[in-house]
Amino acid sequence: MKKLSMIIALCMALAAQTKAQTYTPSASNLAARKTFQDLKFGLFIHWGIYSELGRGEWVMNNDHISYDNYKRLADFFNPQAFSAHDWVMFAKNAGMKYITVTSRHHDGFSMFGTKQSAYNIVDATPYRKDPMMELAKECEKEGIELHFYYSLLDWGRADYAYGSRIEDGKPVNGNWDSYISFMKKQLTELITKYPGVKGIWFDGHWERKTVNWHYDEIYGLIHKLNPAILVGNNHHLAPKPGEDFQLFEKDLPGNNLTGFSGEAKIGDLPLETCETINGSWGFSLSDNKYKTPKEIIDYLVGAAGRNANFLLNIGPMPNGKIQQEFTDTMAVVGKWLQKNGESVYGTRGNLVAPQPWGVITHKNKTVYAHILVWPKENYIFIPKLKEKLNKAVLLGTKTAVKYKQQEEGVFIYLDGVKDAPYDTVIQLSTD
Ligand code: FHN
Numbered sequence: 001m002k003k004l005s006m007i008i009a010l011c012m013a014l015a016a017q018t019k020a021q022t023y024t025p026s027a028s029n030l031a032a033r034k035t036f037q038d039l040k041f042g043l044f045i046h047w048g049i050y051s052e053l054g055r056g057e058w059v060m061n062n063d064h065i066s067y068d069n070y071k072r073l074a075d076f077f078n079p080q081a082f083s084a085h086d087w088v089m090f091a092k093n094a095g096m097k098y099i100t101v102t103s104r105h106h107d108g109f110s111m112f113g114t115k116q117s118a119y120n121i122v123d124a125t126p127y128r129k130d131p132m133m134e135l136a137k138e139c140e141k142e143g144i145e146l147h148f149y150y151s152l153l154d155w156g157r158a159d160y161a162y163g164s165r166i167e168d169g170k171p172v173n174g175n176w177d178s179y180i181s182f183m184k185k186q187l188t189e190l191i192t193k194y195p196g197v198k199g200i201w202f203d204g205h206w207e208r209k210t211v212n213w214h215y216d217e218i219y220g221l222i223h224k225l226n227p228a229i230l231v232g233n234n235h236h237l238a239p240k241p242g243e244d245f246q247l248f249e250k251d252l253p254g255n256n257l258t259g260f261s262g263e264a265k266i267g268d269l270p271l272e273t274c275e276t277i278n279g280s281w282g283f284s285l286s287d288n289k290y291k292t293p294k295e296i297i298d299y300l301v302g303a304a305g306r307n308a309n310f311l312l313n314i315g316p317m318p319n320g321k322i323q324q325e326f327t328d329t330m331a332v333v334g335k336w337l338q339k340n341g342e343s344v345y346g347t348r349g350n351l352v353a354p355q356p357w358g359v360i361t362h363k364n365k366t367v368y369a370h371i372l373v374w375p376k377e378n379y380i381f382i383p384k385l386k387e388k389l390n391k392a393v394l395l396g397t398k399t400a401v402k403y404k405q406q407e408e409g410v411f412i413y414l415d416g417v418k419d420a421p422y423d424t425v426i427q428l429s430t431d
Contacts, residue, residue, distance in 0.1 A: 026228065029229075031228070033245065036198070036230055036270055037309065037348070039145065043313075043314065044100050044312060045099060045102065045313070046281040049077045055285070056281060058282075074109065075124075079319050080319060082321075084137070087099070087322070090326075092144065093327075093331055094330035095333060101132065112133070117182070117186075119156075137195060145198040145199070159176070169211055169212030180217070187221065188221065197226075200232070232246065234249055239269050247274070252299075253306050253307075273311065275313065276313045278291065281313055293329055298423075302354070304349055305354055306349050348363070358371045358423070365387075380412050390430065
């Protein structure tokens with residue numbers, strides 16, 4: 001009898017596991033994935049009470065500030081110069097099509113009005129307003145898609161019990177059930193209260209690799225509330241059931257220059273990679289390592305050629321304003337996109353592997369060769385391009401470019417072609 005009930009329990013556990021591991025995205029979700037892939041370029045925003053200290057979003061942890069002392073930052077967080085309109089215009093002028101913003105980072109402070117904790121911008125700061133609501137409304141008005149970044153990791157909550165040993169999928173201290181339930185309630189608020197939210201971007205998994213994050217429940221809840229919402233998780237691993245896009249951090253998919261992507265097996269989902277405009281996620285007073293427009297365009301085009309979106313991060317100042325250096329750089333990128341956007345937006349990559357001179361994107365019957373590094377020879381070679389070419393021109397001026405198509409690939413000759421600033425795009429029409 002005991003043996004039989006054990007077998008029944010085992011079967012039930014297996015059945016539950018199988019259920020959790022199967023996920024069939026809805027038609028609306030599949031359509032949202034396609035739209036997302038078409039957008040190609042997004043603005044990542046890290047903004048919180050940590051911005052006040054100007055030393056990035058990890059300042060509480062890095063500087064060993066106790067939770068109680070850190071909480072005082074909320075008492076004088078009053079971003080009077082915050083304008084959702086300005087943020088959205090910054091994104092639009094840069095040619096970005098969506099925004100992913102930190103609704104709650106590892107410090108546990110909610111940058112939105114939540115009923116689940118008084119430690120939030122509406123209840124705990126003199127500002128008393130909800131910038132996430134303003135941003136959501138402005139994004140909807142301006143046709144910019146909005147994703148919420150949401151931290152799984154929390155340095156301060158007693159139920160999370162940061163630093164606790166993990167046993168049997170739970171922290172030994174704290175109250176894991178309470179924490180999971182808290183997150184589910186906050187996510188419900190974010191999805192049901194804020195208009196037009198298109199995605200949730202999880203982060204912090206890597207802090208507790210052996211805990212049971214209850215993703216089946218969390219992802220299931222999100223998709224129950226809105227099946228079209230795209231779920232992504234910056235866990236640096238292969239995608240898990242219930243996820244709709246795969247994230248990479250500080251590296252183009254396939255690379256592991258920064259060490260985050262060692263275990264990140266590329267799956268079949270839409271891809272997105274994120275990088276900072278300087279060297280910091282949250283506002284930094286001392287970081288002047290600004291990327292140039294060329295570096296940003298290389299990243300964006302390099303991502304598109306690898307079939308990925310590019311999410312470029314800025315850390316606005318504590319008053320809500322975006323610093324001039326970022327605006328200047330992104331105006332240049334935006335202008336470049338106005339002229340060359342057709343070779344990026346709505347395209348797909350991986351038709352041909354990245355080459356020493358650049359990458360290939362394609363859309364319908366058009367193939368775009370992006371020359372990012374000018375070659376020493378007077379030609380570039382595109383290997384294995386099987387589609388029959390009938391025309392090659394420079395994007396923009398439509399000046400004809402000579403080419404020769406052979407069994408092994410296509411030679412594009414660059415005599416008379418001028419190395420354009422940032423990226424020389426050759427448009428190839430196929431039959
Ligand atoms: O710890 C965070 C970090 O602060 C930032 O949010 C980045 C963005 O990808 N993610 C984490 C590091 O993986």
